[in-house]
Amino acid sequence: MVAGESSGDLLAGLLLDGLREYWHELSAVGIGGPQMARRGFVSWWPFEKLSLHGYGWDVLSRYRELVGIREQLKARLLLQRPDLFIGVDAPDFNLDLELALKAQGVKTVHFVSPSVWAWRPERIDKIRRCVDHVLCIFPFEPDFLARHGIAATFVGHPLANMIPMVPDRAAARLKLGLRTDDRVVAILPGSRKSEIEHHAVRFFQAAAIVREASADIKFVVPALSHLRNAIDQAARNCGLSDRLQVVAGESHAVLAACDVTLIASGTATLEAALFKRPMVIAYHMNWLSWQIMRRKRLQPWVGLPNILCRDFVVPEFLQDAATPRALADAVLTWLDSPQKTAALQVKFALLHERMQRDTPRIAAHAIQQVLQN
Secondary structure, three states, rough: EEEOOOOHHHHHHHHHHHHHHHHHOEEEEEEEEEHOOOOOOOOEEEEHHHOOOOHHHHHHHOOHHHHHHHHHHHHHHHHHHHHOOEEEHHHHHHHHHHHHHHOOOOOEEEEOOOOOOOOOOOOOHHHHHOOEEEHHHOOHHHHHOOOOOOOOEEOOOOOOOHOOOOOOOHHHHHHHHHOOOOOOOEEEEEOOOHHHHHHHHHHHHHHHHHHHHOEEEEEEEEEEEHHHHHHHHHHHOOOOOOOEEEEOOHHHHHHHHEEEEEEEEOOHHHHHHHOOOOEEEEOOOOOHHHHHHHEOOOOOOOOOHHHHHHHOOOEEHHHOOHHHHHOOOOOOOOOOHHHHHHHHHHHHHHHHHOOOOOHHHHHHHHHHHHHHO
């Protein structure tokens, strides 16, 4: 297995739970993170090595290192001849690896369909050549892939089962030391170092503007341990080091506790939707990455809640539009719109129901069928 960042590590960990129900003596190796390690996974490289942001210099500066890791991993796997390889997301790394393994007779499964329905449609032919089966986390994906000759199964999104239908806001606030009557804004600038570099100052400057409009608002930032220093530095640069509550991890508690979140586009936006929280989505990347991405987009939406609802149910601010003032105004609009928030929560509850499945069991069953064919 290979998982390249926190969201993939979480998905792979849950998948391992299902696989062990079928195969009690399962041996799992490759590249993974702490969630996988808790299930007995042996990681040959730290999963942070695969975390990338955009296309330009972020990727080019590490291209040789990443190719070297993939070549070493491929050689090692071909020597061991596993019964199955599962690439968890990280398609730029995993698809080429899957192609090489499949050509040598190793069964390959990709968990989380690359978003060819949103952008980079040219990748669909490569997926067909690389994988025996795709495990999909969104309900519309299997039909889309089937039209292109790719076998796939909707396994639900594991987060839909992990996150309660009615989050306990009071308990989350108690855990974080917040009062029940506090107005709370969660700030989630991303889970990669490069995302922090692009978003943290921008988001914190927006927080400063929000605070000028309403001094009683509290800001909470969940931070992964390896990103804490960068987040603290960005807060100091914005003069907010004593105005932000930065907590170690606890992103789910922070989302459960907040009234609205200012959040970087990515898996975290789906988590926020499952917590039924209004949000302001933003994303910024280097200029070259942005030029490439915007030319390959197939849909008007970038945020997962909007893609799944097929509408701009929450605002998105991308690249130059993601100014601190625009982000602050959008946050304040949510805080001043209780009726609009209530209507959004109804939509997110329906979305939550659509996403719920017994993911570990369904995924493990689909993998069993792949191994039997």
